[in-house]
Amino acid sequence: MREIAHEAITEAVAGLSVEANRYLPEDLARALREARQAEEWESARALLDILIENEQVARREEMPICQDTGMAVVFADVGQEVHIDGDFEAAVNEGVRRGYVGGLLRKSIVGDPLRRVNTGDNTPALIHTRLVPGDRLRLTVAPKGFGSENMSRVAMLPPARGVEGVKDFVLETVRLAGANPCPPMVLGIGIGSDFEGVAGLAKRALIQSVDEVNPDPYYAALEKELLEEINRTGIGPQGFGGRTTCLGLHILAAPTHIASLPVAVNVGCHVTRHRTVTL
Amino acid sequence: MREITAPLTDETARSLRAGEQVLLSGTVYTARDAAHLRMLDCLREGRELPFDVRGQVIYYAGPTPTPAGRAVGAIGPTTSVRMDGATPTLLREGLKGMIGKGQRSAAVVEAMRECGAVYFAAVGGAAALMARCVTACEVIAWDDLGAESVKRLTLDRLPLVVAIDCEGRSAFEDGQRAYLEYMMEDKQQQHE
Numbered sequence: 001m002r003e004i005a006h007e008a009i010t011e012a013v014a015g016l017s018v019e020a021n022r023y024l025p026e027d028l029a030r031a032l033r034e035a036r037q038a039e040e041w042e043s044a045r046a047l048l049d050i051l052i053e054n055e056q057v058a059r060r061e062e063m064p065i066c067q068d069t070g071m072a073v074v075f076a077d078v079g080q081e082v083h084i085d086g087d088f089e090a091a092v093n094e095g096v097r098r099g100y101v102g103g104l105l106r107k108s109i110v111g112d113p114l115r116r117v118n119t120g121d122n123t124p125a126l127i128h129t130r131l132v133p134g135d136r137l138r139l140t141v142a143p144k145g146f147g148s149e150n151m152s153r154v155a156m157l158p159p160a161r162g163v164e165g166v167k168d169f170v171l172e173t174v175r176l177a178g179a180n181p182c183p184p185m186v187l188g189i190g191i192g193s194d195f196e197g198v199a200g201l202a203k204r205a206l207i208q209s210v211d212e213v214n215p216d217p218y219y220a221a222l223e224k225e226l227l228e229e230i231n232r233t234g235i236g237p238q239g240f241g242g243r244t245t246c247l248g249l250h251i252l253a254a255p256t257h258i259a260s261l262p263v264a265v266n267v268g269c270h271v272t273r274h275r276t277v278t279l
Numbered sequence: 280m281r282e283i284t285a286p287l288t289d290e291t292a293r294s295l296r297a298g299e300q301v302l303l304s305g306t307v308y309t310a311r312d313a314a315h316l317r318m319l320d321c322l323r324e325g326r327e328l329p330f331d332v333r334g335q336v337i338y339y340a341g342p343t344p345t346p347a348g349r350a351v352g353a354i355g356p357t358t359s360v361r362m363d364g365a366t367p368t369l370l371r372e373g374l375k376g377m378i379g380k381g382q383r384s385a386a387v388v389e390a391m392r393e394c395g396a397v398y399f400a401a402v403g404g405a406a407a408l409m410a411r412c413v414t415a416c417e418v419i420a421w422d423d424l425g426a427e428s429v430k431r432l433t434l435d436r437l438p439l440v441v442a443i444d445c446e447g448r449s450a451f452e453d454g455q456r457a458y459l460e461y462m463m464e465d466k467q468q469q470h471e
Binding site: 041043044047050051053054057058061063064065066067068069104105106107108116118120147150178179180181182232234235236238239240241242243269270271 | 340342343353360380382400409424425426440450461462
């Protein structure tokens with residue numbers, strides 16, 4: 001058994017919360033610059049220049065990239081040889097509290113969805129824990145903005161709709177989202193599993209590096225086709241027209257029931273943040 | 280680029296055209312979902328609004344906390360469509376402009392035409408950069424709402440696009456159509 005102190009978890013989560021909000025993942029920053037090069041439409045190029053400059057200003061001035069510093073979504077892969085001294089979830093939430101209060105991030109969480117009183121410290125985090133082999137603890141903090149989250153959708157398609165049904169649903173989701181989620185977007189697509197599982201797949205797909213290629217050639221081809229299709233819609237940066245509607249997308253597929261073809265699209269913006277550390 | 284000042288005169292609001300880029304200075308007020316609900320309550324119950332909306336511009340925004348030595352934290356627009364239920368009422372009370380991101384409902388566009396109001400888009404997600412255009416930020420109402428409180432902002436040349444003008448023309452529709460037409464022409468020329 002390897003011992004990990006709850007204080008180490010708190011410190012890690014606090015640091016990741018602040019850093020994720022200030023420093024855009026390098027792969028996404030690169031994708032923005034490449035999209036700027038590929039963009040032919042003048043007004044779209046001007047908007048992409050602003051987004052690139054903003055990312056650099058945030059890094060330099062230690063400011064959040066976006067004012068929506070998100071709900072703190074935390075992924076924890078816990079090695080089964082790890083023993084945590086103390087309450088794991090309390091340690092994560094204390095980290096979120098310290099990061100969001102000390103790091104001057106916005107507190108965007110209400111304690112109850114209907115009575116809506118702000119918790120004042122951005123807790124609780126949304127924690128997804130997985131038990132994995134080994135003696136390490138891998139923590140990812142993915143602050144999720146809700147302008148884009150609101151545009152996300154789930155469908156339980158009949159199996160007969162097949163891959164065409166999935167493509168139609170993804171394209172329809174992008175068109176319905178339009179200018180709202182701060183395009184250029186990043187998409188996480190889940191296919192298979194069950195109602196709750198497919199949304200979880202989409203969320204995990206969203207925090208993969210945008211330049212990562214799907215190891216399954218079938219899905220790699222589908223990702224490429226969907227990305228090209230989306231970048232022909234004309235929505236463009238901020239919805240004012242152009243090629244650059246989507247910077248990247250990933251598909252995660254999982255076994256499902258003979259009666260269903262679940263599909264989920266988790267919409268992210270050009271500030272799809274995530275930062276990981278292994279303890 | 281044209282420079283304008285808030286509050287807006289009726290003449291200025293009516294002179295702006297969809298797609299036009301402007302630099303906005305002067306005083307605007309932030310209000311998001313919860314503040315809009317409370318403003319509707321005020322009007323329903325005959326109480327005063329936290330500020331007189333006549334001629335004013337509302338910025339749909341909730342900045343991050345202000346760091347020491349700065350005027351404001353990161354600040355950019357939130358999705359406007361969530362405020363659409365309250366907007367026609369505020370426009371009829373005299374609101375002249377809104378700053379946000381994304382499309383608006385048909386009912387909002389209709390009320391904008393009726394009242395001669397304008398809807399601006401700020402660049403969503405460019406919040407560190409746009410903080411430079413805010414020189415003062417003060418909570419004026421509903422501090423209990425935290426990020427959603429009503430704040431008075433002083434702007435210095437904030438870059439905006441006229442997204443929907445007082446005649447109901449949309450820079451989203453016009454921009455996307457123009458780009459798609461350009462792509463079609465480009466393809467046809469490649470064929471020829």
